[in-house]
Amino acid sequence: MTTYDAIILGAGHNGLILQAYLGKAGMKTLAIERRAVAGGGLSTIEDPHRPGFFHNTHAFFLRAITAMPWYADRPRAPRRAADRARAQRRADH
Secondary structure: OOOOOEEEEOOEHHHHHHHHHHHHOOOOEEEEOOOOOOEHHHOEEEOOOOOOOEEEOOHHHHHHHHHOHHHHHOOOOOOOHHHHHHHHHHHHO
16 A cells, blocks of 8 residues: 555645645655546636636636745746756846
C-alpha cells in the first residue's frame, strides 16, 4: 500500500500550488480531483451554449497573478541570448 505525507482534496490551482510547495519541502503528496482535468477554474472549457468556443472560466483573476507569493517562487527558464540582447537595447534607449 502506498503512503503519503499529505492528501490534497481538489486539483484546482490552489491545490496544485499547495502540492508543489509540499513536494518542494520533500513531502510525498497525492492530489485527488473529481473532474476529468486538473486546474479548477483556471482550466479551459468549451462553452455548452456556444459549441466551438473555448474559454477560461476564471481568467479575470490573472490580472493580479504577479502579486501572488508563488509567482515569485516559480522556477524561471534561463533567458536566451537574443532575449537578453533585446532587453539590453531597450534599456539603452
